[in-house]
Amino acid sequence: MQETIITPGSGVGSIWKTISQMRSNFPMSWELAKRMLIRDIRAMYRQSVLGYAWILFPPLASSIIWIYLNNQKIININTGSVPYPIFVLSGNLLWAVFNGTLSGMLSSLLDARSMLSKINIPHESLLISSFGKAAVNSLVPLLLLIPILPFYLKSFSAQMLLFPLGVLLIMLMGSMFAILLIPIATLYTDTARGIQLVLRFAFFLTPVVYPPPQAGIAKFICDLNPLSPLLITTRSWLIGDGPTYVSIMMIATVAIVLLLAVAIVIYKISIPYLIERLSA
Amino acid sequence: MSDSEILVDAQHVGKKFCRSLKRSLYYGAGDIAKAVNPFTHTQNDIFEKPVLRKKEFWAVQDVSFQLRRGDCLGLLGHNGAGKSTLLKILNNLIKPDTGQIIMRGRVCALIELGAGFNPILTGRENIYNSAALFGIPKKVVDQKFDEIVAFSELEEFIDTPLQNYSSGMRVRLGFAVAIQMEPDVLLLDEVLAVGDIAFRIKCLNAMFEILKHSAVIFVSHSMSQIHRICNQVCLLSHGQTAYLGNDVGEGVHKYFQLAPNQKTTQIGDGSISVDDIKVLRISPTGKRESISELSHGDTLEIEFYASSKKGPVDCNFSMVVWNSELYPIDTYVDGDAKPHKISLNGEPAKFIVRAESIKLAAGLFSVSFHFTQPPHNKVLSRIDGAASFTMKGQVQGQASQFTTTTLTKS
Numbered sequence: 001m002q003e004t005i006i007t008p009g010s011g012v013g014s015i016w017k018t019i020s021q022m023r024s025n026f027p028m029s030w031e032l033a034k035r036m037l038i039r040d041i042r043a044m045y046r047q048s049v050l051g052y053a054w055i056l057f058p059p060l061a062s063s064i065i066w067i068y069l070n071n072q073k074i075i076n077i078n079t080g081s082v083p084y085p086i087f088v089l090s091g092n093l094l095w096a097v098f099n100g101t102l103s104g105m106l107s108s109l110l111d112a113r114s115m116l117s118k119i120n121i122p123h124e125s126l127l128i129s130s131f132g133k134a135a136v137n138s139l140v141p142l143l144l145l146i147p148i149l150p151f152y153l154k155s156f157s158a159q160m161l162l163f164p165l166g167v168l169l170i171m172l173m174g175s176m177f178a179i180l181l182i183p184i185a186t187l188y189t190d191t192a193r194g195i196q197l198v199l200r201f202a203f204f205l206t207p208v209v210y211p212p213p214q215a216g217i218a219k220f221i222c223d224l225n226p227l228s229p230l231l232i233t234t235r236s237w238l239i240g241d242g243p244t245y246v247s248i249m250m251i252a253t254v255a256i257v258l259l260l261a262v263a264i265v266i267y268k269i270s271i272p273y274l275i276e277r278l279s280a
Numbered sequence: 281m282s283d284s285e286i287l288v289d290a291q292h293v294g295k296k297f298c299r300s301l302k303r304s305l306y307y308g309a310g311d312i313a314k315a316v317n318p319f320t321h322t323q324n325d326i327f328e329k330p331v332l333r334k335k336e337f338w339a340v341q342d343v344s345f346q347l348r349r350g351d352c353l354g355l356l357g358h359n360g361a362g363k364s365t366l367l368k369i370l371n372n373l374i375k376p377d378t379g380q381i382i383m384r385g386r387v388c389a390l391i392e393l394g395a396g397f398n399p400i401l402t403g404r405e406n407i408y409n410s411a412a413l414f415g416i417p418k419k420v421v422d423q424k425f426d427e428i429v430a431f432s433e434l435e436e437f438i439d440t441p442l443q444n445y446s447s448g449m450r451v452r453l454g455f456a457v458a459i460q461m462e463p464d465v466l467l468l469d470e471v472l473a474v475g476d477i478a479f480r481i482k483c484l485n486a487m488f489e490i491l492k493h494s495a496v497i498f499v500s501h502s503m504s505q506i507h508r509i510c511n512q513v514c515l516l517s518h519g520q521t522a523y524l525g526n527d528v529g530e531g532v533h534k535y536f537q538l539a540p541n542q543k544t545t546q547i548g549d550g551s552i553s554v555d556d557i558k559v560l561r562i563s564p565t566g567k568r569e570s571i572s573e574l575s576h577g578d579t580l581e582i583e584f585y586a587s588s589k590k591g592p593v594d595c596n597f598s599m600v601v602w603n604s605e606l607y608p609i610d611t612y613v614d615g616d617a618k619p620h621k622i623s624l625n626g627e628p629a630k631f632i633v634r635a636e637s638i639k640l641a642a643g644l645f646s647v648s649f650h651f652t653q654p655p656h657n658k659v660l661s662r663i664d665g666a667a668s669f670t671m672k673g674q675v676q677g678q679a680s681q682f683t684t685t686t687l688t689k690s
Contacts, residue, residue, distance in 0.1 A: 001384050001385045001464070002384070002385060002386065003382060003383070003384050004372060004382070004383040004384075004387065005380065005381070005382050005383075006369065006370075006372050006375070006376065006380065006381040006382075006383065007326050007375075007376070007379075007380045007381075008326055008375055008376055008377050008378060008379075009326065012318045012319075014315070015316075015318055028415055031412065031417065031418070032412050032413065032415070035408060035409060035412035035418070036409070036412070039398055039401065039405065039409045042401060042405065043398045043400045043401050046400050047400055114395070115395045115396045115413070116373070117368065117373060117391075118389070118391040118392045118395040119389065119391070119395050119396065119413050119414070120371050120372055120373055120387070120389065121413055121415075183309075183312050184309065187305045187308050187309055188305060188309075265316075266312075266316045269312070269315050269316050270312040270315065270316065272372075272373065272374050272375045273308050273311045273312045273315065273374075273375070274308070274312075275368075275373050275374055276308065276374040276375070277304055277305055277307075277308035279368075
């Protein structure tokens, strides 16, 4: 018979215990996450006429604004041989992938707050289902590129096959930041507010609607920004033009996967402490 | 009995909470930092009590008990005694600060029905969601779907969005799913106290089925349910165990003893004042004592002084006894089932109500006096919580009696 021992313990022993617990719980977490994802996706737009079309509108609207501004010469962004519309649309969609994953997953624990203090579930499933939800919300708009791309691109390259890999890496980076921040964001609402503010600036400080700057402070900030190389490279892979940072991408992959693993363990360990403070 | 049959073994469980939100969050952040730091020294002795930080208090302290299969522990205590906290620790939702709990087998907690329901989805979809949260695989739900719907008696509304359900209907759906689990340890928090009477009986019967092959911990404020279901009682008071044992009647009695004194409220035109109310117990041997703890078969006397502030008045007097769930158990009237007729004037007169050989179930009872004026029974004065008494003993349920009282003026 399964035996659970509940003690105040902490330290290395309890960290290993947590990891082995997550491993043995995985089939159950997966099943539950699937169910919660189906629930959330079904409920998401049921009370709306346009329904799932709402997934597409925000990145489309944002892109149209930028295309309009550039077209009317209110701003003047030179993207070289790449047509601006496809440049800004792909940039916006990739930004939405990062932004959606980060903010969606950051609130996953608080959204389930009312349930957490009543039922004991494998809490990893909340991460899996919110990752799935973020994936649906940000990957579906990418399908827009399929009918639009042929209008602007003369030829297709093998590089394009790397694009999904880049998207996945951006998603993983977003979730890594989110999961690392969940414990503190669940305790203090400052975190979520701060992140929203930072993301609003980050949109302009990341080469989303403009190509990577070549000099000045802008270049310095762009170089510091961990998202920049991922976004630039992924976009370049898609539209077949622009700089790619393959070695940085490889280092980033290893770093993100490692940090993600650490973040998930920290998340799992902190859950009982969070429930205690949320529902005491 | 062999040791392996113990399903729940709680030893010196303690939990501290913090009174201030800001501090609580700060401590929480600190605790997390400590817990994720692999270099933290593991507490050598888990039974050693850590010191309280500023503004902290012990919400649960030094609670120990053991449960075997087939046992049902009633967890009693007044609001804020630490019952829900203890349940959360047992359910492994929060960590204890001291002590250790060993749980064997599948643990299931019904702390609130319908957790995880989504109002916009239909009853059908919510059955699957709720089941997934309890860890019931989809295949099993597919098989048992009709059974679940039949239990909830919601066939007609199963494809209606949950937001159009009444609260009773939601509870039915929640319970119908929860009952499908086959737990070894079941934690129940007052979920039976809702729904209409027919469904409540159905739930109780289903509970008895589960009880046969699991260990149950049952939190309730309904003493009749505790009497019916439990074979052990743990009474918590300010987080500490005030009683633990197999004598359910004794536990319930102690629970009532801990009850804060009831306030007396008076309604009516206030023209009648009552003072110096005294409760007397007269044992079958004839011994008179001024205590309010009665045993089965004792005679109850209540003494009081009454006077009329607005000159002489003729009025009716009756006494109503309420149980702890505020059901009127009995109305004490005269031999013809009519109120006693009394005359009052400005001078306080002493009255003695005598109810012979009381045969009520164990519990706490509250007494109210009614003074009404014929012919239209205008309420001159109604005094609720005028006095209270407890019944000791093993008699369970809500046994009631209709007693004739005598009223003497002296």
